[in-house]
Amino acid sequence: MSTATSPSAPTAPGSRPEPEVTPRRVIAYFALVFGMFMAILDIQIVSSSLSQIQAGLAAAPREISWVQTSYLIAEVIMIPLSGFLSRGLSTRVLFTISAAGFTLASVLCAMATSINQMIVFRALQGFIGGGMIPTAFAASYLIFPRRLQPPIMALVGLTVTLAPTVGPTVGGYLTELLNWRWLFLINVVPGIAATLLAWFLVDFDTPDYALLRRFDGLGLALMAVFLGSLEYVLEEGQANDWFEDHMIAAAAVVAMLGGIAFFLRAFTARTPIVDLSAFRDRNFAVGSLLTFVLGIGLYGLTYLYPVYLARVRQMNALEIGETVFVTGAFMFLTAPVVGMLSRKVDPRRIIGLGLAGFAVSSFLLRPITADWVFDELFWPQALRGVSLMCCMIPINVIALGTLPPERVKNASGLFNLMRNLGGAVGLAGINTMLQSRTDLHAARLAESVQWGSAVAQERLAAIAGSLSSVLGQGGAAETAALARVSAMVGRQALVMAFSDVFVTLGLIFAAMLPLALLVHRPKGEGGGGH
Structure with missing residues (x-):
């Protein structure tokens, strides 16, 4: 060859x-x-x-x-x-x-x-x-x-x-x-x-x-310990109550020690298993940070929409797929347009537009309710699809397109790793925030649904009355009514937590806008050629 x-x-x-x-x-x-x-x-x-x-x-x-x-x-x-x-x-x-x-x-x-x-x-x-x-x-x-x-x-x-x-x-x-x-x-x-x-x-x-x-077996072992333990903590932490779980706590310590040893090895080995020198290039370093944040949005929102539709709207897999396909359709339509624009327009402007669009698409979900379905979710999903392409394409070109060809292979691995780690960190943070905010909102809502509340009593009585024809008069209908009200409170708390998560993601993307100004516009040689 x-x-x-x-x-x-x-x-x-x-x-x-x-x-x-x-x-x-x-x-x-x-x-x-x-x-x-x-x-x-x-x-x-x-x-x-x-x-x-x-x-x-x-x-x-x-x-x-x-x-x-x-x-x-x-x-x-x-x-x-x-x-x-x-x-x-x-x-x-x-x-x-x-x-x-x-x-x-x-x-x-x-x-x-x-x-x-x-x-x-x-x-x-x-x-x-x-x-x-x-x-x-x-x-x-x-x-x-x-x-x-x-x-x-x-x-x-x-x-x-x-x-x-x-x-x-x-x-x-x-x-x-x-x-x-x-x-x-x-x-x-x-x-x-x-x-x-x-x-x-x-x-x-x-x-x-x-x-x-010159294969560095020790460097590979240290990298495997570091990244494997870190990924385990991020993937399993929320489900296992984070550091309250002994395995999660132990894995976090192993990840920290493994990370320190891996970086020392990477900087001192004659031929490191992963060459970190690509981060000395400002475009690559900033592009990697942007793709880390993009991973949060890509994997985080890909996860959030189906969870909302399943847990709040009780949709099955097929119904969820038909609802969330909007983002994919708009990505497909936008990709060739952004590809052509990237040849004529400063990619930093396109990145800024994409980050702003991503923030707006998240803020549009702030007033979400338990009744939102396809129509209400259409425009936030459409804007997210367009914004993903506006971010992804020029970030790739800026991060890798200015590097010499001999450094592209190694840098490509690091670049893709940053996106995956962003997704893992994002999912861990989203799950943790979703659970904690649901508990907080449930506690606050429960304060207004006390036995002394006239509104709560009226609502319970109305539900019990509607159930009495099926369950009969007495304790069964009242117990079923109380369970239904409790479920309504839990669902509303969950929806409010979703709103909080969407707003937080919007703020994260808005905060990343200044990073687009730190990169140099690609010109001259790098990557594959001219």
């Missing part, structure tokens, strides 16, 4: 020639992007079907969450490691191994007969599949010249944001129409196709086997 360049491509003195765009490379690139889509989709595809998987595997309620947690922990370790492996093995070999291993692990997940098998196979699926995400990201800057990177980033941005958005919808349909095992079997044919296309068509870089001989 060799890195071909076009003999006719115009070059400036002292600069690298532009990469040659050939049909072979375009097809290979689409195979990489599709593999990335599968790996990201599988994070969320099980989220709407956990109860069915739990029943099928006879799992305990506390065990079933590990179907997602094991995948995320393993994936978050592989993502930064993939930069080193891609340089050592080449994009062709690493992606082929990742796609083939992901496909095999998907089959194993579908064949699992116990929750323990499922957890192991999901971890394997996440670890191997995690190599596809930054590898496809980096290829965008190695295959295409600079003038084509904004529209290419539109495709990448759409893939990264659309996959987790439609994951619950796709999972709900597959489980309803077939069964939960098809959540994994659906990967088989596309996985085989991506594997074969990558092996036979990818040709744009060469392996550096000497790098593999």
